[in-house]
Amino acid sequence: MDHLFGMTERALIEFARGYGAAAGGARAFAKTLLARAAMREADGGSAASRVLLEAAAREIDEALPRAEAIADPDGTVRFAIHLADGAIVETVLIEQRASTNLRKRDRFTVCVSSQVGCARGCVFCETGRLGFVRNLAAWEIVAQFAIAARHLRARDASLSPSNLVFMGMGEPLDNLEAVLGAIGVLREPRGFAVGERRITVSTVGIVPRMDELYARTRANLAVSLHALEEKSRIALLPIARKFSLAQLRAAIARAPRTVLLQWTLIAGQNDSDAQAEQLAEFCRGLDVRVNLIPLNPGPIAAQRPPTLEQCRAFQKRLADAGVRALLRLPHGQEIGGACGQLAGARRATEQRR
Ligand code: SF4
Structure with missing residues (x-):
C-alpha cells in the first residue's frame, strides 16, 4: 500500500492516471491530497472526483504513527514516535522565540530522525549507543514533520514549522535515498511547502555522499567537525578513521553553498584558545559558518560542557579571526531532546524500569 506521506505531486498524479483520470482531474486529485496531508485548504480549482477519492481511501494509507509528546519549559517538544514494527524514533520541535532569533516572529524548526539507531557510534551521542537497527522510509520521515506540525497547529491554528533539520537519530547520508525522497515530498508547494533552502541535512562526514547531496538537492549541509x-577526531567520531580531515575539507570546499560546521564544545577537550585558532585556520578560504554547541549531558559522565564564559571566549576568538560563529544555547535539555540526547527505544525501556 502507498503511504500519503511518501507521495509527491507526481506520484499522486500517476496514481490518478492509473484510474483513467484526465490530466486536469489527476492534478485536482493530487492537489486535494497534498493539501490534506499538510492540513491546509486546497486553493481553488476543480474538486477531486469521488471515484478517485474512494480509490485513495482503499489504496493510500493516510494514518500517522502513534506519538507521545513531552514538553520542556523552554518550549521544546520531544515526540516518541511508535512505528508499526515496534521501533521508536524521536523527533524534536524547537521553538526559537522572537526575542532570541532576531526576527519579528517566533520560529519553529522540526528536527527529524532518519534511522532507527545509528551505525556511526560517535562517543557523545546516545543514539550511537543503540547501534544500527534500520533505515526509515521516506514517509516515516515526512510523518515526523506532520506530527510536529499538527501538534503546533492544535496549539495555535496560525502556527506552522518553517524549518527542518535532519539532526535527529541516525546519519542521514547513510539513508540518502529516503532523505531525498522525504525532501521531495516536504518541498511540494501545494503540500508542506518547506523550501529546500530551509532544510539542513547533517553529516559526520560521509565524504563520497556529500557530492551526491550537492548534486541532488539545494538543501543545506551541516558537517560535524568537533x-x-x-x-x-577519531576518538570522538569513529568515521574519521575512514575519511581524513583533508578529504573532508576538500568535500566542504566543493559545496555549492555555505556549509555549517558543527563544533560541540567539550571542556578540556576542544575548547582552548589554540583549538579556536586551529578552527579559524581550517575555515580560511571556505564558505562556512560555525555553530558552537556546548555539550549536552550524554553517555560519558566525565565529559562536560565548558563554562558559558569559556564558550563565549572561544566564539570571540573565531569572530576576531573573521569566522562567523553562533553559540547555540541548548533546547530541550531537561526532556532529553537536545543534540546527542535522542535515545528512542532505550529511553522507553529505562522509563518502564
Ligand atoms: S551524532 Fe549522528 S552520526 Fe553520530 S552516532 Fe549520533 S546519530 Fe549517529
Whole structure:
C-alpha cells in the first residue's frame, strides 16, 4: 500500500492516471491530497472526483504513527514516535522565540530522525549507543514533520514549522535515498511547502555522499567537525578513521553553498584558545559558518560542557579571526531532546524500569 506521506505531486498524479483520470482531474486529485496531508485548504480549482477519492481511501494509507509528546519549559517538544514494527524514533520541535532569533516572529524548526539507531557510534551521542537497527522510509520521515506540525497547529491554528533539520537519530547520508525522497515530498508547494533552502541535512562526514547531496538537492549541509587533530577526531567520531580531515575539507570546499560546521564544545577537550585558532585556520578560504554547541549531558559522565564564559571566549576568538560563529544555547535539555540526547527505544525501556 502507498503511504500519503511518501507521495509527491507526481506520484499522486500517476496514481490518478492509473484510474483513467484526465490530466486536469489527476492534478485536482493530487492537489486535494497534498493539501490534506499538510492540513491546509486546497486553493481553488476543480474538486477531486469521488471515484478517485474512494480509490485513495482503499489504496493510500493516510494514518500517522502513534506519538507521545513531552514538553520542556523552554518550549521544546520531544515526540516518541511508535512505528508499526515496534521501533521508536524521536523527533524534536524547537521553538526559537522572537526575542532570541532576531526576527519579528517566533520560529519553529522540526528536527527529524532518519534511522532507527545509528551505525556511526560517535562517543557523545546516545543514539550511537543503540547501534544500527534500520533505515526509515521516506514517509516515516515526512510523518515526523506532520506530527510536529499538527501538534503546533492544535496549539495555535496560525502556527506552522518553517524549518527542518535532519539532526535527529541516525546519519542521514547513510539513508540518502529516503532523505531525498522525504525532501521531495516536504518541498511540494501545494503540500508542506518547506523550501529546500530551509532544510539542513547533517553529516559526520560521509565524504563520497556529500557530492551526491550537492548534486541532488539545494538543501543545506551541516558537517560535524568537533576536533581538528586526526587522533582526537577519531576518538570522538569513529568515521574519521575512514575519511581524513583533508578529504573532508576538500568535500566542504566543493559545496555549492555555505556549509555549517558543527563544533560541540567539550571542556578540556576542544575548547582552548589554540583549538579556536586551529578552527579559524581550517575555515580560511571556505564558505562556512560555525555553530558552537556546548555539550549536552550524554553517555560519558566525565565529559562536560565548558563554562558559558569559556564558550563565549572561544566564539570571540573565531569572530576576531573573521569566522562567523553562533553559540547555540541548548533546547530541550531537561526532556532529553537536545543534540546527542535522542535515545528512542532505550529511553522507553529505562522509563518502564
Ligand atoms: S551524532 Fe549522528 S552520526 Fe553520530 S552516532 Fe549520533 S546519530 Fe549517529
